[in-house]
Amino acid sequence: GQQVMQIPQYQHVQEGEDFTTYCNSSTTLSNIQWYKQRPGGHPVFLIQLVKSGEVKKQKRLTFQFGEAKKNSSLHITATQTTDVGTYFCAGWKGSGGSNYKLTFGKGTLLTVNP
Amino acid sequence: KAGVTQTPRYLIKTRGQQVTLSCSPISGHRSVSWYQQTPGQGLQFLFEYFSETQRNKGNFPGRFSGRQFSNSRSEMNVSTLELGDSALYLCASSLGQGTRNTIYFGEGSWLTVV
Numbered sequence: 001g002q003q004v005m006q007i008p009q010y011q012h013v014q015e016g017e018d019f020t021t022y023c024n025s026s027t028t029l030s031n032i033q034w035y036k037q038r039p040g041g042h043p044v045f046l047i048q049l050v051k052s053g054e055v056k057k058q059k060r061l062t063f064q065f066g067e068a069k070k071n072s073s074l075h076i077t078a079t080q081t082t083d084v085g086t087y088f089c090a091g092w093k094g095s096g097g098s099n100y101k102l103t104f105g106k107g108t109l110l111t112v113n114p
Numbered sequence: 115k116a117g118v119t120q121t122p123r124y125l126i127k128t129r130g131q132q133v134t135l136s137c138s139p140i141s142g143h144r145s146v147s148w149y150q151q152t153p154g155q156g157l158q159f160l161f162e163y164f165s166e167t168q169r170n171k172g173n174f175p176g177r178f179s180g181r182q183f184s185n186s187r188s189e190m191n192v193s194t195l196e197l198g199d200s201a202l203y204l205c206a207s208s209l210g211q212g213t214r215n216t217i218y219f220g221e222g223s224w225l226t227v228v
Contacts, residue, residue, distance in 0.1 A: 031214065042204060042219045043157070050214070088157065101170045102147070102217060104157040 003027075004091050006105030014113050019076040021108035023089035030092050032065055032072045033102070038085040046074075046087075081112050116141065118220035120205050126226045132193040135223045139186050139207030145169075146188040147217060148180060151202040160203075163188055164211050195227045 005024045013019050023032065031050040035043040047056055049065035049072060056063045062075045076083055086107040093103045119138040127133050139146050147170075148160040159172040163182035180190040186207075192199055202222045208215040 033216065035219075042202075042221045045216050045218060048214075048216055090157075100212075101159045101162065101172065103159065104149075106156040 003093055004089060004103050004105040006089055006108055008108055009106065010109045010111075012111045012113065013079050015081060016078050019079050019083070019110055021074050021087050021089075021110075023072045023074075023091075023105050025070045025091050025093075027093065028069045030069075032069075033090045034063060034072075034074055035088045035090065035104075036085050037088065037107070041085075043088060076110075079110070079112050081114050084110060084112050086110070118205055118207050118218055120203075120220035120223050122223060123221065124224045124226075126228060127195050128228055129195055129197060131195050132191060133195060133225060134189055134191045135203055135205075135225075137188045137190075137205030137207075137220060139188070139205075140218055143207035143209055143218075144186050145208045145211055145215065145217075146182055146186060147206050147208075148188070148190050149204040149206065149219075150174070151204055151222070152200075157204070160190065162211075169211060192225075197227050200225060200227045 007022050033048045034046040037043045047063050052069050053067045054065040060077045064073045086109045088104050088107040090102045090104045092100045121136045145164045147162040149157050151157050161180050162170040166182045177193045182188045202224055204219050204222045206217040206219045208217045
């Protein structure tokens, strides 16, 4: 089953409002990656966080990696209609050696009312 | 640099048939992984290939198989198709193996089983 939990599942906002999606893992992650998938499109890589407590910004997007490396968040300031899509977090999980696979959360679907 | 290319983009098959999907990774990328995306289950890992060898496998039945060629191109095959196999099948490539690698998705192959 899904081992990376992501909330909320859906979020509808008015244009200009802020948006945050949260990602949680039961186990420590070596790093976390974020992807965006537009409706009808494919997931597109946004960013990778590696260090404990890391914060990275991309224009209006702020990504955080928790101190324990078990959780992460993506915050969008002043949403625009171009932000519409599903945001996925993904963490590498495995039993050691080369047996790792990128495990995705179920994503948060963001819709923006203009 | 060309992205990940998947063919065919859309296809309709009948229950019981088999299907082969093709993926050409980004030039220089040696790792190819496959994912199944459905509204209910989200993005689920199928398998990963590196240097023509399957390195990791997800929890899918043996009807799902794949292979990688010496030029890193990959194919996946689904035999004895079931209605539940209807999904978007995504191929992703990365430079190498390992948890620090970023994966880049193709546009996917939309499979409908009727």
